Amino acid sequence: MVKIAQILVAAGKGARFQGEIPKQYADLGGKPVLRHTLENLKSACLDADQYVIVHAEGDERIAKAIEGFDPAPKCVTGGATRSQSVQAGMAALSENAPDIVFIHDAARPFVSAKVITAMIEKLETVQAVAPVLSVVDAIKTFDDGNLGEDVERNGIKRIQTPQGFHYSDIWPAYQKMSGDENYSDDIAVARAADLSVGSVDGDEKTFKITYPEDLEKARSLLKEDNYYIATGSGFDVHRTEPGDSLWLCGVEIAAGFSLKGHSDADVGLHALTDAIYGALAEGDIGDHFPPTDAKWKGTESHVFLTHAKDLISARGGKLQHVDITLICERPKVKPHRDVMKARIAELLGLPVSRVSVKATTTEKLGFTGRGEGIAAQASATIKLPN
Numbered sequence: 001m002v003k004i005a006q007i008l009v010a011a012g013k014g015a016r017f018q019g020e021i022p023k024q025y026a027d028l029g030g031k032p033v034l035r036h037t038l039e040n041l042k043s044a045c046l047d048a049d050q051y052v053i054v055h056a057e058g059d060e061r062i063a064k065a066i067e068g069f070d071p072a073p074k075c076v077t078g079g080a081t082r083s084q085s086v087q088a089g090m091a092a093l094s095e096n097a098p099d100i101v102f103i104h105d106a107a108r109p110f111v112s113a114k115v116i117t118a119m120i121e122k123l124e125t126v127q128a129v130a131p132v133l134s135v136v137d138a139i140k141t142f143d144d145g146n147l148g149e150d151v152e153r154n155g156i157k158r159i160q161t162p163q164g165f166h167y168s169d170i171w172p173a174y175q176k177m178s179g180d181e182n183y184s185d186d187i188a189v190a191r192a193a194d195l196s197v198g199s200v201d202g203d204e205k206t207f208k209i210t211y212p213e214d215l216e217k218a219r220s221l222l223k224e225d226n227y228y229i230a231t232g233s234g235f236d237v238h239r240t241e242p243g244d245s246l247w248l249c250g251v252e253i254a255a256g257f258s259l260k261g262h263s264d265a266d267v268g269l270h271a272l273t274d275a276i277y278g279a280l281a282e283g284d285i286g287d288h289f290p291p292t293d294a295k296w297k298g299t300e301s302h303v304f305l306t307h308a309k310d311l312i313s314a315r316g317g318k319l320q321h322v323d324i325t326l327i328c329e330r331p332k333v334k335p336h337r338d339v340m341k342a343r344i345a346e347l348l349g350l351p352v353s354r355v356s357v358k359a360t361t362t363e364k365l366g367f368t369g370r371g372e373g374i375a376a377q378a379s380a381t382i383k384l385p386n
């Protein structure tokens with residue numbers, strides 16, 4: 001099996017970030033940036049040995065950032081420049097030399113496992129590899145506030161980390177480094193040592209936190225990642241009875257008959273309310289509004305639906321879409337459909353484009369076909385925090 005090590009350089013000062021603490025220790029969703037980087041690198045390469053290059057071993061911030069991380073990464077004191085920090089990591093590795101070493105900026109928390117896998121494969125044919133991204137904006141020279149000549153962007157790529165190397169090739173290259181050289185990245189060190197260099201497609205998500213706005217971008221990306229989509233379904237039936245009108249999807253229809261029920265018997269809103277409870281895994285309408293409780297007698301069904309909607313907010317979720325199917329021969333639903341959609345949209349605070357009301361008959365078959373009752377089914381799609 002190929003032995004892999006990962007070096008995370010985290011000994012920079014973060015001058016451009018201008019934070020109270022170096023950016024690698026800034027809070028990102030309740031954890032330091034560095035902790036995310038460690039975790040994401042580990043899950044991309046479960047067997048890798050991890051080395052974190054820090055300002056000073058025993059630093060309290062690093063101790064907090066790696067607390068409880070199992071197995072604990074080795075901490076090594078870095079240098080004044082990034083290249084010197086990498087060099088210190090390379091030296092520490094020599095006691096337990098890996099086949100492949102990945103060198104990564106701790107300030108890039110969102111590592112792509114796919115990119116790492118592609119690099120391991122690429123290293124079968126080259127000595128060094130980097131993830132690259134194309135340049136989409138126009139590029140021009142800039143001097144003393146003045147825009148200058150166009151630079152041909154087709155011949156230019158943006159380079160990310162992690163960058164991967166055969167340790168037996170890159171370690172001698174770093175050993176030769178005297179300390180004064182200023183390499184922009186580790187591929188530059190590899191090129192100076194005439195190593196063969198390959199590339200794989202990078203991932204925009206692996207951007208580097210350099211300025212304060214980059215941390216904001218990381219925070220919003222993390223929020224997006226922290227949600228899951230839940231779908232719930234609901235079904236309900238109410239018996240028909242003599243009367244003048246009935247309620248369907250929040251709209252009163254003069255159908256020439258009624259629906260029997262403890263509440264207003266709005267079969268459409270009941271199915272929809274249950275669909276929302278289903279997506280939240282919070283029981284059903286009977287749990288929240290027991291029919292045995294006289295207090296709910298004659299209740300208008302929008303009360304139930306509003307309760308379900310409020311539960312979504314209480315869970316920090318966001319309703320995305322609802323879909324209802326009414327199953328009956330009569331009344332004809334189509335003439336009322338737009339009003340029903342508008343009413344449901346209003347009750348749920350959704351745009352009408354995210355509310356669907358459909359209807360079908362059962363070809364005169366069964367209880368709905370005989371007009372003995374009306375059935376409804378519904379689904380609700382909700383985005384919920386993990």
Ligand code: CTP
Pocket residue numbers: 009010011012013014015016017024053078079080081082083085086104105106107108208209210
């Ligand atoms: N780095 C390091 N040792 C240094 C300088 C940088 O380990 N002497 C690390 C940083 O901690 C960072 C990565 O190299 O994870 C990329 O460097 P950069 O984004 O330039 O970070 P800083 O040097 O900290 O930031 P700045 O240049 O704005 O001061």
Ligand code: MG
Pocket residue numbers: 012082
């Ligand atoms: Mg720097």
